[in-house]
Amino acid sequence: MGTAPGTGRTGRTGRTRRRLALGTALLTAAGLLTVAVPQQAEAAAYCPGRKVRTLPFATGSVLVYKRGSYVCAVTVPKKTGTKRTMMVSVRARGGRPVVDEGKYSQRAGPVTVYAGQRCVWVKGRVSKGSVSSGWILC
Incomplete structure (x- = not known):
């Protein structure tokens, strides 16, 4: 009694193996999620509020967030790791x-402006690629 059929051991070995397998699976999943996190999720840690625009261009994109009367933007490259010239700019109309x-390897910004109810103009650049929004969020 108290032994697993055919093993001559207690049932704890099976439970221990299952726990180890579950722990390994959880660590593997966590590692994969860490590797697969999109750039937008990383940028969200730097800009409060909700994402209202993504301005893509050949070498990256500018992520624009809004919280109340404030607008925040971050430029992220398509490929991170090597330092290159990056820029992000936010201008509220009249300001x-x-x-x-x-020279950054991960991102330029965040930059935040008080926009109130005014339009904003957002620009971003990574190396030779760039974007300019025109007046948005009016």
Whole structure:
């Protein structure tokens, strides 16, 4: 009694193996999720609010977020890892642009402006690729 049929051992070995298999499966899934996280999820950690626009271009994209009267933007490259010139700019109508420009490997920004009820103009650049939104969120 107390032994698993055909093993001569207690039933704990089977339970231990199942727990180890479950733990391995969970760690593998967590690792895959970490690798597969899209750039937008990473940017969300830097800009509060909800994403209202994605402005794609050849070498990356600009992610635009809005929370209340504030607009935030981040430029992310299509391929991360190597440092290259990146820029992100947000300008509320009637105001001056807030710019972050430099050599980055992950992102440029975030930059945030108080827009109130005004339109904003968003620009982004990664290497030679760029985007300019025109007046949006009016």
